[in-house]
Amino acid sequence: MVLHYSPMSQSGLLKVDKVPASLRQQVLLQMRDAIISGHLLPGTRLIERELTDQMGVSRTVVREALRQLEAEHLVEVIPNKGPFVRQLSINEAEDLYRIRAVLHGLAARMCAENITKKHLEILEDALELVIESYSNSSERTLKAKTHFYNALYKGTQSDSLKAMLETLQARIARWRTLGLAHPNRSQERSKESIINLKIIIDAVKRKDADQAESVMFKEDIQAGREVTRLLNIEQSDQKTN
Incomplete structure (x- = not known):
């Protein structure tokens, strides 16, 4: 693997504090x-x-x-x-990102149709955090983008769609981590993502549901292509080693 993480055997890696809660x-x-x-x-x-x-x-x-x-x-x-x-599968990544593109597109559409002034301000603040995070660690970027998407989901005013997307995000999380943390990640892709998110926010603000949906769909398809490109690099490196 190109990414170097601590092995399972490292002492204390999975240590849990024993608190009464759960x-x-x-x-x-x-x-x-x-x-x-x-x-x-x-x-x-x-x-x-x-x-x-x-x-x-x-x-x-x-x-x-x-x-x-x-x-x-x-x-x-x-x-x-x-x-x-579980191993990271290219086919599964492609499937999940296509599914997310459709659902995210719908979320952006519903957000443009239903968002309140308060939620719009939250979404705009979340975008600023995403932009700032790209100059920091990949972990911070992942958290910032997750916060942005959660704000988008809330803006839809649809608990059903929000629940579906949160489940999908949990499933797709490993690929998102790879896409943001990989040393071969395209810097152009990072710039492209910020541009897309800015356009989406502007469309939501203008209540242009069609543009919000189409650009959100494009953003997820582009993200999926980047992840599959990086997975191909990973698999190629594994075959070489």
């Missing part, structure tokens, strides 16, 4: 974040005993988390071998 939820969130961020690389075998020792919890809690992560397509269980972090 230990199961803490474990799930910590493991999910380790996979999405790349600390647990695709193909990593997830050994219950090691996870139990690192996190200081019971095997029952770890098993429940693994089952949930399998349902979220982040973990796959291979017969006679056990659970592994």
Whole structure:
């Protein structure tokens, strides 16, 4: 892999603070974040005993988390071998980004049709954070863009669409991390994304639902192409090594 992250065996990587709230939820969130961020690389075998020792919890809690992560397509269980972090598939990335392009386009349309003055201000502030984040870390950019999209979803005034998109975003998170953190990421793509988001905000402000939808669709298709390009680089490097 081109990206270099800490191996699973690193001490303390998945350590969880034992607070009364919900230990199961803490474990799930910590493991999910380790996979999405790349600390647990695709193909990593997830050994219950090691996870139990690192996190200081019971095997029952770890098993429940693994089952949930399998349902979220982040973990796959291979017969006679056990659970592994799922590999990143080019075909799956293409499918997910096409689906997101359609739903994001609809979200931008509904946002232009339904957004309130208050939500528009939140969306404009979120865009400023995205622009600022590109001069910082990829992690900050990911958080800023997630915040922007969440503001967009709220602007639709549709709880149903918001819930669907949040589920899809969780599924697509690993590819988004790759697209923003990869050392071979195109700088032109970053500039292109900012331009697209500015046009979308302007269209929403003018209540031009057609333009908001079409540019949002284009933005996601372009993002998907960049991710598949980077995945091809990853796979080529793996074959070479």
